[in-house]
Amino acid sequence: MSLRICLSFHDRASPLIEQLTFFHDHALLILIIITVLVGQLILTLFTNKYIHRYLLEGQTIEIIWTVLPAITLIFIAVPSLRLIYILDEINNPIITIKSIGHQ
Template sequence: MATWGHLGFQDSASPLMEQLIFFHDHTMVVLILITTLVGYIMGTLFFNTLTNRFLLEGQTIEIIWTILPALILIFIALPSLRLLYLLDEVNNPSVTIKAIGHQWYWSYEYSDFLQVEFDSYMLPTNELSENGFRLLDVDNRTILPMNTQIRVLISAADVIHSWTIPSLGIKADAIPGRLNQVSFLMNRPGLFYGQCSEICGANHSFMPIVVESVSVNSFLSWVSTASEL
């Protein structure tokens, strides 16, 4: 059972990721039905002895296998377009942060608060705690409030990076000289891990991302403490 659990998506932590998982399941159902139908037809062709010596053209079947795939594509395309618009929507963010990719670490700036910025490096193995995750834990986590609309402005200082957190349904390239933005809302507390998903150099797999979702009160306490440092 543990092996099968690793083959799917991570547990959703945002409404966007929930919609992505729903769309994946919807598409997989369509693909399974198509595969089953085609497999059944091929099986009947291989294992029966029926022949038709006078079959010259099949206008009916040609109409069916032209219209049916078109309808199937519509059933896949409409939810896909809806989801694309949802992923690009930015709804009056309450907190804005800026994530800047470097070789090979991330730096964060909390634009809504004075003097709250820090660098986030991967923790080396010899500094990990007993419950830490190798190659995933960082020295400074990105603290964000749950049930709050968050906007992240993403850029890079040197080469192209990618700010990616699978459980939030977030993946955006960090490009030098350009600002990309993503918007999300976390609906539960926890630690959410990600990694740079762009081949940005020799150590690109060693610049992880850790977002810690906390209550609004805990976030305000952390911000006030961080501003005084």
């Protein structure tokens, strides 16, 4: 059983819409985790009185706050790219309608 965040979506009629809904839930879960972590960090910074002497010139902390967002973007981009290629399939239609509009 998968984690399903109910946002009053209609019932899905095709597998493509189902994949879009799963991607939406995946991205929303990542955003909720980021929001909670950042909120917790802000609250601890306001209530914390500690001073770390190596914090101002730390290469490790700069590497961490550069690599973690890149990894997060990869976790969002890979399913998104897979979904784009699934949606871009060209089917052979039975009928083609061409409409031309003039103003």
